[in-house]
Amino acid sequence: QVQLFEKGGDSVPAGGSLQLSCEASGFSTAEYLMGWFRQAPGKGREGVASIATTGAPKYRDSVKGRFTITKDKGKNILYLQMKSLNVADSAVYYCAASKRAGFISLGQTFFDIWGQGTKVTVSS
Numbered sequence: 001q002v003q004l005f006e007k008g009g010d011s012v013p014a015g016g017s018l019q020l021s022c023e024a025s026g027f028s029t030a031e032y033l034m035g036w037f038r039q040a041p042g043k044g045r046e047g048v049a050s051i052a053t054t055g056a057p058k059y060r061d062s063v064k065g066r067f068t069i070t071k072d073k074g075k076n077i078l079y080l081q082m083k084s085l086n087v088a089d090s091a092v093y094y095c096a097a098s099k100r101a102g103f104i105s106l107g108q109t110f111f112d113i114w115g116q117g118t119k120v121t122v123s124s
Contacts, residue, residue: 009118022095038091047106
């Protein structure tokens with residue numbers, strides 16, 4: 001069964017750091033385009049970061065230099081390291097996977113498999 005399970009969401013003060021993890025089962029993250037998305041209350045889901053099968057990352061402008069996406073192929077886990085968090089980063093964060101391994105994208109329509117989400121709250 002193909003599944004993604006996120007962990008690591010928490011409440012942190014502005015300026016703090018947090019690491020999210022996403023454990024994949026039923027497929028190999030090494031063969032899929034992987035990504036992180038987020039959805040704040042009352043807003044649409046937006047792409048945060050993605051990582052190609054080559055390891056090349058792509059970030060939305062607002063998180064560049066603050067967020068880092070990586071994956072541990074051996075453990076089949078995707079990570080999102082977040083630092084210098086601000087209130088605007090508060091959202092439910094989702095892990096996603098795409099069978100389109102030859103591409104890199106932050107568009108949610110590219111992605112086929114989704115986790116259930118983990119909540120990040122940043123307080124001022």
